[in-house]
Amino acid sequence: MRNSLRFKVALFFSALTIALLIAQALGVKTLAEAQEEKLITALIRDDMASVIKSDEVNPSLLPPFDAQMNGYVSGTGKRRVSLPATVRSLSDGTHEIIIEGREIHVAIAPLGAARLYRIYDFNVYEKHFKDVINDLMAGTGVFALLTIWLSFGLSGLLVRQVAGFARQVKDLRLGESAPIQPGKYDETELVELVQAFNDYHRRMADMIEREKEFTGNVSHELRTPLTTITTSCELLGQDTAIVGKSRARLRQIERAADNMRELANALLNLAREDTARDVESVALAAVIETSLTPFAHKIEENGLKIINEVGQDLWVLANRSALAIVLSNLIDNAVRHTGRGSLRFRYTHGWLYIQDTGPGISADALPHVFDRFYQAKSQRTSTSGVGIGLSIVNKICDRYGWLIQIGSEPGAGTCVSLRLPSARRIEPYANLPSS
Template sequence: MRNSLRFKVALFFSVLTIALLLAQALGVRALAEAQEEKLIAALIRDDMASVLKSYEANPSLLPPFDVRMNGYVSGADQRAITLPATVGNLPAGTREIIIDGREIHVAIASLGAAGRYQRLYRVYDFNIYEKHFKEVVNALMAGTGLFALLTIWLSFGLSGLLVRQVAGLARQVKTLRLGESAPIQPGKYDETELAGLVEAFNDYHRRMAEMMAREKAFTGNVSHELRTPLTTIKTSCELLDQDAAIVGKSRARLQQIERAADTMRELADALLTLAREDSARDVEPVAMASMIETALLPFADRLAQKGLDAAVDVDREIWVMANRSALAIVLSNLVDNAVRHTERGRVQFRYADGWLHIEDTGVGIPAHALARVFDRFYQAGAPRTATPGVGIGLSIVNKICERYGWGVEMDSEAGKGTRVSIRLEVVNRRGPGS
């Protein structure tokens, strides 16, 4: 699933900005916590220096001696805190302990010449200060979240401004595709890259228009040059058909020439139709069995010469939705391919579950060549054993099936035969008038 350019730009800026905001908030929080610890350590150090100096100068100021702690215990505030006995075993210095769920700092120092026998325990409670500090940090993180939401909104707004000209270019290109012939004006776009893209597209559009004009002229010329000799052949056949002196094999040959002329005319019409962009809409209900029988007529002599049976196991009431000329080309190429590669046996047509199957008992196709049989000019046979042909019949079949949305599949086994299957939509089983 594709996302719009605006969405991608907004997502990129949002993620980048939120990541930077989050990194900044976490960095500020870590720095603030470190500074907090340094501030508490400095306060305790200065207070202890002042207390020890005053106690040594005037021992009467010493707090009561605590036998359980084997030292003097004093508090930095008025609240009395009972220290656990384990604190008495700690060395001198500042420690953090948890009492009644609160974090308490205890500074331990020695007094006078008595050394370790006269210790001072100074208790500090910074919980109120730390609580306010956490509230400030939480407010900072909440503010970061609000800025993140604001960033997302701003990113979508700014991305819309950034890609608005790209969207405008897409609309103009669509207008050109729908038939607008005027080139896009690059002066409407401020960005250098977009102006360059417009110029490149205009050049491409101009060359495509010239190529299509040449192709239309070519197809028109081909149509005229093909129809003129075919009309002459058809007219000559009609005149000769009125000659009573032409009988037997000569009349049969004359009829073959007339059918070949009709087939060539239909082929030219179909190929010119395929050259038109809207040809995929030229479809109608056609009788499947009748189309197959018509496609087999030009190959009657070759089938008889090889002794091949042509079996049409298709219900005459089956009608399919197709372009008549295009389907005739497909069937003609498949019949020609089957007859050319089959020396004995049969060529069978059958319709089942929406698929028309054309099966033969010919030489088959090697497994390594099966994937390339629809490639243009590709021939599966070796050069010495290849049958006549230039390798474009199956390519034409594949192109026509792609144009009209007909599925085409091929199964084959060397030495046993080939089956080509075409997916055709059934209109009904009684014809268009039922």
């Protein structure tokens, strides 16, 4: 999942600010607790010094003597607290003990032959201090939520020009040459990005224009001789002196010219942007038979048996010219590499299977069969193509959303699986009652 730039900026600022707020709150809490202890210690020290001095000046001010504690016990609060016997074993100084679930400070100091125990209860003060600390932490949480809201708002201001640039690029069609005006943006980095994009877009537009001119010229230069060949074949077909094998050769030339015309049209369509929508209901068996026709002589020479199990009533949704190119390339590969075997066509659950009994493809070559100009070594035949047939097939399948898979084992043949969506063909007058 990709997150937007605004989300990332907001997340970064939110996380950084919240981390700083938490660190600040914890620092303030730690510092306050340390100052609290210092304050309590200072209060106890001053109070003990004052009490001892007063008792020395006026012994009548001494608190009651506690025989169990072997000392004088006094308290600063109105509530009387009984010290446990374990306090007697404590050393001189200030100690924190828990009595009846309350934290009590006990200061112990020598007083003549006895000891002075003075009890300090700061629970009210400490409770108020903890309430202040809790309010501070709660305020930190509120500020954290406010930070998230502000971060998303500020991040929108920071990336607004990037988002606007993205919208302009999205709305800009590939064939348009009008550049994006960098004057609309005030960030230096974004202006550089706009200029770099304009340069790239201009070069792409020039390249597309050159390709359009090239394909148009090729189309014109191909169609002219193909039209001449077709016209000549039609005229020669009217000559009654041409019979037998000569007439069969003439029909092959005419079909080859037609196939070349369809190939040129299909390749030109592939160069256009919206050809993926040019689909129609196509009789699959008829396209297979038409694609087999140019290879009839080679099939007969190799002694191949053609098994076409595709029903005559099966129709698929496809571009007729593109499907013819795909089948012609697949048949060409199968015929060139298969001898004295069979070539089988069948259609099951939306998949067209083309299976031959050739030598198969090695495991190391199988992943590269769709690579441009790649040619796997074959011991079956000395003739080979230029290595672009399956590359063209793969490009066509990508254009029209057809899935293609090739499975093969050396010595066991090759099976090509082509995913073609089926279509229902409504026969005329099919629903009329018979008379």
